[in-house]
Amino acid sequence: MYVNSKPEQKKDVVRVSCCQTEQQKSSQTVLTSLGRHAPVCGFYKLEKMEAVSETDVQFWMAKAVNWGEATSCSALLDTSRHLGSLRSFLQQVLQGLQQMSSTSEAMKTFPFVGQFLGRLCWNPCVIADERSQRLLLRCLNCLYSAEPLNTVEQKANMWIKNMLCHLISEEEGSVAHATVKHAGLTPTRYHSEALQKVVSLMTEEVIKTCDGLPNTSARCSNGNIHAMSLACAALVTCPQISPLIGALLKHSMLCGSSCLNQEFIKEVSEALISKRLVLEDEAVVNLWCYSPTCLEGAAVSLLESVLSDHETMSQSLDKHVNGSLLPQASADHCHIFLTINELYRNVLTEIDENLAVRALIQVFTVCFLQRLTGQKSQDRLPLRAFFPHVMQSLLTPLLTAPSEVPREAWLDHLSWIRSLLQSVTENEEAGEDVRAYQAFFEAWFLLVQCGYWVDTAAELLVLAAPENAEPLLWLLTFFHHPTNRGHQRSQQTAVAREAWTHLRMLFLTRPPPPRHLSAVKELLSSSLSANLVLHLFSNFTIFSHGPVSIITEITDKVLTEAGVKRRALWILASIRCRLNSAATRDDKVNSRLRTLQDTLLQT
Structure with missing residues (x-):
């Protein structure tokens, strides 16, 4: 490998021997891959490597010996607690090895390295940490000789390949396979089950801390909980650790105390958001209850997605x-x-x-x-607990789903909602009272939350008689244009009425009149009224009784811009959610909705 390259040669060029067995080729492939991703110069930009401290060497060798294969709770805790600083030391060793011109020189300069790396390769906690395992592989890569010059380097190559087989291979006949043959397990399963057993013991210990104790404060006095959470911080993405994470989070809920390490909480939250950790639902909710920051992170992640x-x-x-x-x-x-x-x-x-x-x-x-x-x-x-700032009179009419109201009563229900909201807006417009403005905003925000009633109003407008349209158009306008500065709402209500008139003629007349087609396109081009008109248009495409082919043709002619199509898709998404929760399913309407969504996505 590149450890034999001269200093002036490119360090990321790997020379591979031609005479290899298939098993050697497998290990060689990994070594080659590591070589490509670990150039000596450029990433670390080190001209000269400082000598590794003898004190550090003694400390970490003692740790590696004491940890053994980390099959006890105390060993796992201590290993996990030191993973971060261990990675720093391995990084230092790696940088030193990268300075060597040959394996022989590396072994003379770092006589401890073989035993040290060998012990770490058998530690399931170290191997479970992706970054630590990567550093181990890169250190082994630096010790490998593509063209061994002596017996020492040949033996080193054989040992390195055995370590690689242990770390990455489950082939029968490998040294790792033979070593654990008595257990009837592959190397991967051996380490996985060893780690699971230790985690199981630790999980039981966490559960016991909340049993049989006289009070909450006594339960939380156990500093071992904090130590365990700190130890888990570096291993949260390891699947075997999930039960322990769940137990720690449950403990935090039962004890109601901030006894968990904050780094652990941060790592768990980030791993959940990035889908690198899977926990039971109860554990996730416990995390959100424990940390408002993690809850906000989950809500923001949903919004961003x-x-x-x-x-x-x-x-x-x-x-x-x-x-x-x-x-x-x-x-x-x-x-x-x-x-x-x-x-x-x-x-x-x-x-x-x-x-x-x-x-x-x-x-x-x-x-x-x-x-x-x-x-x-x-x-x-009670609903009041979830909506504490909203007028009590608005909660029942808005939070009652359309599916809970008979269809023939929808118009009356919407008229009721309109009258309540209109009263709120009149109070807000009457003066500069801060409380009146807050009540106005909360009423509008609740209408946005309960937008299914606005969708219902838009649906009724498709076939509504002119005398019934006024409260429905008012609701639609208030939804999109809540403020009335400069009589804006009155102007937008007039725009809504004009759009509704054109849409009725466009969708209810055969063939569609070009004049009304042009008028709708012009209204959609206005930045002020586009969303309101698009909301009406989307409902006409779904609930009018014309043939799907005609509806699709009109849609293609009216919705020509990509941005408008994207906005239309979100309106259709809201409508689809309402239809999915309806008491009865209209297959014809749902089929038309899917067709329109597909049309907008394909064009």
């Missing part, structure tokens, strides 16, 4: 939201809902016209209410 992948999310938004576990956790723990609600409220004030954000807030609320309704009545908190 929605904003970054509109094609996938817009087709299965309710499934994605439920999969985040946030709705269920919110139903079980009121403070979780309030935290998420506040976060999304702040986001909405910054980008209030973003339809993806509105769709997420609406779908999250629907999923939350479904989980809350599914609870036993004696366990369920």
